[in-house]
Amino acid sequence: MIWTQLPQFIVSGLTSGSIYALIALGFGIIHNATGVVNFAQGEFVMLGALSMISLTRGAGLPILVAFPFAVLVVMGVGGLLEIGPVRQSRSRNILILVMITVGASITLRETAMLIWGKTPRALPPFSGDEPLVWGPAAILPQTLWIIGITFVVVLALSFFFSRTMVGKAMRAAAENRRGAVLIGVAVHRMTLLSFVLSGGIGAVAGIIITPITTMSYNAGVMLALKGFSAAILGGYGNMKGAVIGGLLLGTLESLGAGFISSAYKDAFAFLILLLVLFIWPAGLFGKEEIKRV
8 A cells, every 4th residue: 555655755755855956056056156065054944934934924914025025035144144254254265164154054043043932933835725636646735836936946047047147157157266257257246146046045945845844943954954965966066966866865755754664754865865975976967076186
């Protein structure tokens, strides 16, 4: 009978995998622009969800109005993180910059605890909670929103980076920072934009998943670890790899929880990551760097 539940496990995996993919994209955008692993990415997810809850339940705004406002709030937080501690740091050492994002993560998390408290908060589904039955699988309407919005975000990012001048400038700065400066690209602005975009993507991920899972001040930690695992699985910094890595990680995690035990659900994600990295150290779509010595 467990095999009849396979479609349900896959739906569940694609749902969580879509969130992991969005978080992995946020990690990749900042890494490509700065070489830094932004450990505050999970807090962007958390802030987006809790801001959305405050705007809808507190201020009484409709979802269509509150959604962009909540995303803009977190985009602003991402921009302030870059303008403030990251840019003002006297050291360009990657390790020091990474530790700055760790400090920012802790600060944002504790600030959120003071504002929203420790109690997990819920957000109503965007269009009801009556499941849609498709064969042996029951699909929540929110699941369709999650997959659909993730698809739109991926398409929008693809268009932005391949068809717009600003997107091409960001790619140039990521590929060769010194060369981009020489041809007139404002690299500092591109770095700022990477933090702003990353904050917005994280906020979207938090907003769309909260109607299913709820959100608390410390929930971003585990989500960030899963998104980071997805980014590494797909090839760190590779946008296509981030999406495929997220979906693959979510699906395998759901299948492991369904066929073995849900008690080890979180452990499956990291076990899968370790197994893949033993075979492909650079990830599924990553390229190993060759350095002359």
